[in-house]
Amino acid sequence: MKVVLIGVGQAGGKLTQRLAEYDQQMGFGAVQGALAVNSAEADLRELDLDTVLVGQERVKGHGVGGDNELGAEVMQSDATEVMDALDGRITAQAEAIFVVAGLGGGTGSGGAPVLAHELNRVYEIPVYGLGVLPGRGEGAMYQANAGRSLKTLVREADATLLIDNDAWHTSGESMGEAFEKINQNIAQRVGLLFASGEAVEGVGESVVDSSEVINTLRSGGIATLGFASAEASEDAEENINTVTSTTRRALLSNLSLPNAIDADSGLLVVAGQPEAIPRKGVERARKWLEEETGSLQVRGGDFPLDSGRLASLILLGGVERSERIDEFLERAKEASKQTDEPKADPAEQFRNEKLDDLI
Ligand code: GDP
Structure with missing residues (x-):
């Protein structure tokens, strides 16, 4: 993009x-x-x-x-x-x-x-x-x-x-x-x-396109990004579990907004050597993401990259109803009350300073 x-x-x-x-x-x-x-x-x-x-x-x-x-x-x-x-x-x-x-x-x-x-x-x-x-x-x-x-x-x-x-x-x-x-x-x-979507090598049907990023963000509101990677085998069959486990880690312990997994839309990008990316693993991971996020719109695509590792990059759109956001907004509201409180009574302040001088 x-x-x-x-x-x-x-x-x-x-x-x-x-x-x-x-x-x-x-x-x-x-x-x-x-x-x-x-x-x-x-x-x-x-x-x-x-x-x-x-x-x-x-x-x-x-x-x-x-x-x-x-x-x-x-x-x-x-x-x-x-x-x-x-x-x-x-x-x-x-x-x-x-x-x-x-x-x-x-x-x-x-x-x-x-x-x-x-x-x-x-x-x-x-x-x-x-x-x-x-x-x-x-x-x-x-x-x-x-x-x-x-x-x-x-x-x-x-x-x-x-x-x-x-x-x-x-x-x-x-x-x-x-x-x-x-x-x-x-x-x-x-x-x-x-x-994502800028890849030139290995252009094929499964390669992710910029429009998929834009469509995932189309629901508006708040989005979060997750990422995890692991050493890859040269044989795609052997990488099925690698892709499912990096996807789990990206969502469950590596989101930019931790735990904000209740989403309107999602995109799973699997990056790595095209020959090492297992179709079955990507499909399994995408299905799992649909279940976990409750979104029926989880897109998927490959990102061909010259690397010995495989990575799962997850973009979730419409996560604003997550607890993490509620918790933050509550914290901000409390802080706002504190910062809006009238300044301490100047006389009181003066007495405190005097006391500080004595100690
Ligand atoms: P501004 O220049 O007035 O817009 O203020 P800052 O950009 O310094 O914003 C302060 C906020 O940004 C604070 O919440 C900081 O935690 C955060 N912040 C400042 N510098 C960095 C940084 O280099 N990295 C990250 N991740 N956060 C930063």
Whole structure:
């Protein structure tokens, strides 16, 4: 699927760069263009991408400091500039636009839904969100921002692929290490999804096509991606169990939104050497996915890849009724109450500070 990526905010910019780099390293040619938009000049300077600085008048290149309403405002006032920068990048070959952002911050959180709205007004191709949800351990401001942003992004984008920051890394890592790992996993897994349908070798009936990704996302709402891989045998017959077990692992322990398995639609892409992909295994895994997700629309296809491994990549559409989302929205609501609470009584605060001085 030929895509154009627009990263909004710090996380959005970093992820967009990682996705563009992965696509280039692998020689897929799925990423047709990439642009980073931010209100913080320093964050843009870190990136090796074309950039647009928004909100210069309001925040002078210093960012919106976690204020996502301001993030939305600056994107709205400078929307023309961003749309102008995109002009010519969204070519006739482009099949979808992805707006990439961390939903817990300020610029990406507020700006991504505004940009998705503008893009949808102008372009005929689908506009998807690729949003990062804050992990449980992140502060109240992040949760509250992400709650508001998610609702708006889901409304404005044609579908929103979510990555929970608590998924795709092992526990016990520092925040920096965890981000690094998650970003690497996003680049590879979302990168493979983009590349699905771009395969040139082994073109045949069973090869996945971009339209299957788009049709899986057609139900709108929230989408999740799962991935698992294993060493393959050269003999396809011997790989039947490999495909069924990587598919189980991808769904049950490697979803970008853990446990969000109740879906409207699904797509199973099996990547590997074409001769090593077992038809029987793929069909069995696809049937199993239909049962597990309760969806009658699980598509399937191969992704020919020169690798000694076999991988199952699962895209699920319409997972918004999952418990994981309810749990997150509840957390965001609680956090929102906390952040909306009136500030502590200044006199009380003063007394506390005095006490601190004494101790
Ligand atoms: P903005 O620049 O104001 O849009 O704010 P950020 O992009 O820094 O958004 C903060 C949110 O994004 C928080 O929930 C962070 O957990 C998340 N985040 C920031 N950097 C990264 C990153 O490199 N990787 C991932 N996965 N999440 C990040």
